[in-house]
Amino acid sequence: MKPVGPIPADFAAIEGELAIGGQKVSALVERAGDTPLFVYSRAMLDQRMADLRAAMPHRLQINYAVKANPFGPLVSHMAGLVDGFDIASAGELALVQQAGIDPERVSFAGPGKRDAELEAAILAGVTLNCESEGEARRTFEIGERLGITPCMAVRVNPDFELRGSGMKMGGGAKPFGLDADRVPGLVHEIIAAGADWRGLHIFTGSQSLDAEAIAETQGNVLDLAARIADDVGRPLLKLNMGGGFGIPYFHGDQPLDLSLIGEALAKRFDALTATLIDTQFCIELGRYLAGEAGVYLTRIVDRKESHGVTYLITDGGLHHQLAASGNFGTVVRRNYPVAIATRFNAEAVEEANVVGCLCTPLDRLADQALLPHADVGDIVAVFCAGAYGASASPSAFLGQGSAQEVLV
Ligand SMILES: Cc1ncc(COP(=O)(O)O)c(C=O)c1O
Incomplete structure (x- = not known):
């Protein structure tokens, strides 16, 4: 088992599902039409800035580095x-x-x-x-x-x-x-x-x-x-x-x-x-302002076993979230914060590898993660996706197309 990163404290569940900006992920995906989808929370951007302003001297101005998002x-x-x-x-x-x-x-x-x-x-x-x-x-x-x-x-x-x-x-x-x-x-x-x-x-x-x-x-x-x-x-x-x-x-x-x-x-x-x-x-x-306010949502399209290992195969991957796959400047790959968004409060009971739909072993979203049991149709959330996500990933790779983005 390999641990996943810490889920930012501001996220909570509504009726057992991850909610962003007060809306359940299934509703957000339905409104957008499909996964994969980046969702950015206005409330979290606002809170982050308010906390920064409160902690920094008044005369210090705060700029946003657009490259982050x-x-x-x-x-x-x-x-x-x-x-x-x-x-x-x-x-x-x-x-x-x-x-x-x-x-x-x-x-x-x-x-x-x-x-x-x-x-x-x-x-x-x-x-x-x-x-x-x-x-x-x-x-x-x-x-x-x-x-x-x-x-x-x-x-x-x-x-x-x-x-x-x-x-x-x-x-x-x-x-x-x-x-x-x-x-x-x-x-x-x-x-x-x-x-x-x-x-x-x-x-x-x-x-x-x-x-x-x-x-x-x-x-x-x-x-x-x-x-x-x-x-x-x-x-x-x-x-x-x-x-x-x-x-x-x-x-x-x-x-x-x-x-x-x-x-x-x-x-x-x-x-x-x-x-x-x-x-x-x-x-x-850049990332300090926008990173934690973003979540990448991708749906499980297949569930399979190989040599005793469970794979949850999603419709997303490194072409949208290169950093979470461990291929954006990291030496040793570690798991980003990842959860089964549609079973956010469910008990973690099984070890699984969450992978993307690209035909390369580099396309990993979580390795040996302890997660609730998840099936085809469930939505996976990758957190800390508000910075260096959609715009810092090779979206043209293998012709899978770009992810959608929404601000809620
Ligand atoms: C000149 C400059 N400003 C701002 C940033 C933003 O950095 P971060 O998103 O880590 O805050 C970078 C990142 O490389 C940079 O090169």
Whole structure:
């Protein structure tokens, strides 16, 4: 038997079935027409933001990283909750524009921005987080050609990383940002070129459940930003401090201690030096805001035994939920939180493997999980599916098609 991850506490049953946003999964599936289906809960998004606001210092702004979940209705809902948006492509720019989000609230980071993307960003008036000197120079040229002053921040590749993070985005050679010692030189170039210098972006990693490590990294980010601003000789308008707040996906994971992070940051904000005293600070979070608010629902289409092992074969799989299959950046595969949604309160009585409908042994949703007895027609729920689910999975693989998505 292998344990499954922790089901987020906010989920409960109605008449024995998992309910999301007050509606039973069978009703949600019926309304959508079929499985597989991603369901995102407005109430859980709201609650998550309320908890964050309560724990963080008031002057800290909270941005949503659209890459975590670019589903249009969810992005529109986030517009009423967060302060800003981090985008990573012209496609995500189009999404925030469709949602009517003020460009002043949007920053565009990511390596390899093409000229057409730079042009779209300049025309839209969003802040470009420059990842290299070359990208900055292309931005000056395009801005000049368009007759528009580009808004530019510099993304810093710091000399440190976020300890214990699932994905490290700083510390040593990286394709992201500019090595810290070269940043003052580029800032001078931006100012000399007549562009609108907006500040710095320092992103160190993601998916950390270690509050002390996050607090320590935020302190390092503030120190580094102060050093750069002192070197440049100008106060810093904005500092995007990155994110890295993780969620519990696996057995034994504990939720992040938000109060520890908030209190440590408040102390640091009380002791800012001259160049940071009036700075606007933000963090950018994806999975922490949206991850636990989403559930992936897939129906059992076959039940079979092989060499004494029970297989529950579903109409979903890794083409929608790559991360749950263990093939999205994990070294050792572990089970996400998984349940039989249509028998949510039933006693777990048998060990089963939940697999998808793709003809590959990689397509696993739960291995040797202790579950209630389930049959063809039952609906399986995979939790923590609100971030890096539908949009981070190979939906074209084997021609099985995309999953539907709803916000309830
Ligand atoms: C620049 C940047 N911002 C934000 C994020 C969002 O990270 P998470 O969803 O873990 O909060 C990432 C993730 O890779 C990133 O690269």
